[in-house]
Amino acid sequence: xxxxxxxxxxxxxxxxxxxxxxxxxxxxxxxxxxxxxxxxxxxxxxxxxxxxxxxxxxxxxxxxxxxxxxxxxxxxxxxxxxxxxxxxxxxxxxxxxxxxxxxxxxxxxxxxxxxxxxxxxxxxxxxxxxxxxxxxxxxxxxxxxxxxxxxxxxxxxxxxxxxxxxxx
Amino acid sequence: xxxxxxxxxxxxxxxxxxxxxxxxxxxxxxxxxxxxxxxxxxxxxxxxxxxxxxxxxxxxxxxxxxxxxxxxxxxxxxxxxxxxxxxxxxxxxxxxxxxxxxxxxxxxxxxxxxxxxxxxxxxxxxxxxxxxxxxxxxxxxxxxxxxxxx
Numbered sequence: 001x002x003x004x005x006x007x008x009x010x011x012x013x014x015x016x017x018x019x020x021x022x023x024x025x026x027x028x029x030x031x032x033x034x035x036x037x038x039x040x041x042x043x044x045x046x047x048x049x050x051x052x053x054x055x056x057x058x059x060x061x062x063x064x065x066x067x068x069x070x071x072x073x074x075x076x077x078x079x080x081x082x083x084x085x086x087x088x089x090x091x092x093x094x095x096x097x098x099x100x101x102x103x104x105x106x107x108x109x110x111x112x113x114x115x116x117x118x119x120x121x122x123x124x125x126x127x128x129x130x131x132x133x134x135x136x137x138x139x140x141x142x143x144x145x146x147x148x149x150x151x152x153x154x155x156x157x158x159x160x161x162x163x164x165x166x167x168x
Numbered sequence: 169x170x171x172x173x174x175x176x177x178x179x180x181x182x183x184x185x186x187x188x189x190x191x192x193x194x195x196x197x198x199x200x201x202x203x204x205x206x207x208x209x210x211x212x213x214x215x216x217x218x219x220x221x222x223x224x225x226x227x228x229x230x231x232x233x234x235x236x237x238x239x240x241x242x243x244x245x246x247x248x249x250x251x252x253x254x255x256x257x258x259x260x261x262x263x264x265x266x267x268x269x270x271x272x273x274x275x276x277x278x279x280x281x282x283x284x285x286x287x288x289x290x291x292x293x294x295x296x297x298x299x300x301x302x303x304x305x306x307x308x309x310x311x312x313x314x315x316x317x318x
Contacts, residue, residue: 023175029187030177033170037189051189055206071205074216078314080263091261091315093215112209130279130298149301158282160263162314167205 055166077110078162083146084155096140104146104153105134108161113139115166131159139168219262220253220313226268226295227305247295247303248283255317256289262315268295268306278306288318 009019018026032038037052049058049067058067079092087100099107117139134145144161148154179185184196194202194210202210222235230243242250266280277298284292293311297304 018180019174024178025172025174025176026178026180026183027186028180031189039188048188051191054190055204057188057191057203070213071203071211074205074211074213075218075314076205076211076216078263080261080315091259091263093212093314112205112211115207130277147298149298158286160265162263162265162312166207167209167211168207 072164072166075162075164076112076114076167077108077142079108079160081106081108081159082157083159084157101134101143102153104155105143106145106159107141107143109141110163113168114163115139115168215314215316218312218314219255219257219317220251222251222309222311224249224251224309224311225307226309227270227307230305244283244292245303247305249293249295249309250284251291251293251311253289253291253313257313258288258316258318260286260288262286262313264291264293264311264313266293266309266311268309270307274306276300278304280309280311 030039032051038047038049039051040047045064046060047067050056050069055071057070059070061068075093077094079095079098080090081092081098082088082090083104083106087098087106089095089098094111096109096111099109101107117137130147132145132147134143137143142161142163144159146154146156146159177186184194186193186195192204192210196202199214201213203213205211218236220235220237222238222241223233224235224241225231225233226247226249230241230249232238232241237254239252239254242252244250264280264282264286268278268280279296279298281294281296282292283294286292291311291313293309294303295306295309296302
């Protein structure tokens, strides 16, 4: 075991400190040493893998035996809205706009598009009675409709959608 | 095996930018870490994470078959449940999506309705038969929540 103790480590140009005495490391790229695509974090309990695959970073799951894809597991777009009177976004992520498309019908446009129209998985709820997809989703627009017990369109105070899928 | 021990990692060229393998990760503002998605766009890790989910066994004595960030479940009547969130959201404006049914014996359609005005720490759900609009207990009630934590 060899130990190098140093307060400041500079790049070869000598102009920038890469390691400072405060315990900070400045670096642009991190790669695994044994395997370039794998880095273990913290006490060794969690490993980031598949680092050489764009969009495919994996992380150890809760059980510790399999890995799951970090990017694929993230919701890419969600919106909580008030669908009565003048429709309004309560809170959202990656949402560009909300349009009142008729009674109980709401078109939500995402800021960053999905890679393929209709490829995103949409879950929508929690309203007067039930929610449906109103028209085929595009890569950016999801239109949902709220229905009452008689299957008629009805405005709802609480409408939620969340979308997972591949970003463009 | 090589081990690097440090407290903080900062981008050298641009302090907020670090590339891990071939994946750019950007920490441009507090509590917002972005990662490149499947294509070329960046997406927020924190905003994309499901902050609370539950597989609720809603029949008999309601209980979580499995859950994340759920403190407890309160039975408030037939088909009515309050999900008490362990680490609260920052506000009551989070999203909730769900579905329900029994183990292959569901009759009628199902819907999930907000039973009371949501709060940052509790969500009151009414699970209904959409044909009759009556609240019903179901063996499987699945919910996930997205929003901003406190």
